[in-house]
Amino acid sequence: MREQGSGWPRARAAAVALCAACALAAPLAAQAGAQVEEKLAASVVSGLAHAIADNPVPRNYAERASVRDFIAGMSGKLAQRIPDDGARNEFLATVHYEATRAGLDPQLVLGVIHHESNFRKYAISVASARGYMQVMPFWVKLIGTPDQNLFQLRTNLRYGCTILRHYLDIENGDVYRALGRYNGSLGRPEYPTAVMAATARYRMEAPVAAVHTAVSANAR
Numbered sequence: 001m002r003e004q005g006s007g008w009p010r011a012r013a014a015a016v017a018l019c020a021a022c023a024l025a026a027p028l029a030a031q032a033g034a035q036v037e038e039k040l041a042a043s044v045v046s047g048l049a050h051a052i053a054d055n056p057v058p059r060n061y062a063e064r065a066s067v068r069d070f071i072a073g074m075s076g077k078l079a080q081r082i083p084d085d086g087a088r089n090e091f092l093a094t095v096h097y098e099a100t101r102a103g104l105d106p107q108l109v110l111g112v113i114h115h116e117s118n119f120r121k122y123a124i125s126v127a128s129a130r131g132y133m134q135v136m137p138f139w140v141k142l143i144g145t146p147d148q149n150l151f152q153l154r155t156n157l158r159y160g161c162t163i164l165r166h167y168l169d170i171e172n173g174d175v176y177r178a179l180g181r182y183n184g185s186l187g188r189p190e191y192p193t194a195v196m197a198a199t200a201r202y203r204m205e206a207p208v209a210a211v212h213t214a215v216s217a218n219a220r
Contacts, residue, residue, distance in 0.1 A: 035129070035184035037138045044166075048143040051102070051162040057154070062093040070096050070106060073204045081119040094154055102161035104168075108175070109133075109161060111199025112182070115191075122151055133160025 040048070061067055071092045075085075082088040095113075099106040116134040117123035129136050130150040139159055140148055150156050167178040179195050180186035 035136050035182065037136070037142070040142070045143055048162060048166060051165070052143060052148075052158050054158075055101070057094060057097045061097055062089060067093055067096050070204075074110065074202060077202060078119065091153065094157055098154065098157040098161045101158075102165040104161055104165060105199075107202040107204070108195075108199050109157070109164075110202040111195050111197075112160065112164065112179075114198040114201065115195050121153070121156075131156035131160075133157060133164075135159045135163065139163065 062071060071089055074092050075088055078088055078092070082091055095109055096106045099109040113119055113132045116129075117132050119132065121132060122130075123132070123134065124130055125134055127136070132153070133156055135150050135156055137150065140146070140150065144159070148155050148159075150159065164178060164182050167181040168175070170181065171177040175196070176189075176192040177186060179192035180188065183191040185191045
């Protein structure tokens with residue numbers, strides 16, 4: 001995933017400094033809802049449909065060194081939200097897999113989930129966005145199939161990561177603008193600032209090079 005460049009407008013940096021403390025407080029539940037359905041070219045629809053096609057987490061994926069490090073680093077941070085060890089490990093392995101599959105930083109995905117749903121599997125926004133990453137149902141009609149359940153862990157993360165990757169591609173790697181599109185508030189600083197502040201909660205204590213290698217290898 002391409003990080004924001006040094007040429008950001010100063011207003012963005014100021015917004016981060018002013019809003020970070022508020023964003024690090026308990027997240028608001030079910031944030032999504034303003035995201036607008038857009039007309040997509042047939043080639044884009046086809047590409048997105050391919051990206052969300054079912055591709056199960058590889059067997060013993062959680063035993064890979066980079067994934068094991070990620071789970072160990074994040075497990076304590078999520079213990080209160082997902083108390084069961086097995087469920088928490090499965091959740092984190094799935095986040096890592098779907099994020100790196102889409103070429104995203106897994107910590108960014110955790111930041112989105114933190115702010116969007118506060119890790120509530122069955123969260124629903126006032127606009128009917130659903131699940132961990134608050135995916136709007138129109139995406140299923142647009143690029144998916146009727147049998148896909150947005151409350152299912154892997155399905156929700158696969159859609160959310162694919163959609164965020166799509167917006168990152170549109171915005172040439174500008175994370176702030178991509179997050180604005182994801183929330184339907186492009187051009188406003190509140191949402192991307194809050195997500196990036198939440199993402200800071202899930203930074204590894206020491207960088208794990210293998211995670212970033214995996215992201216680069218899977219980037220589209």
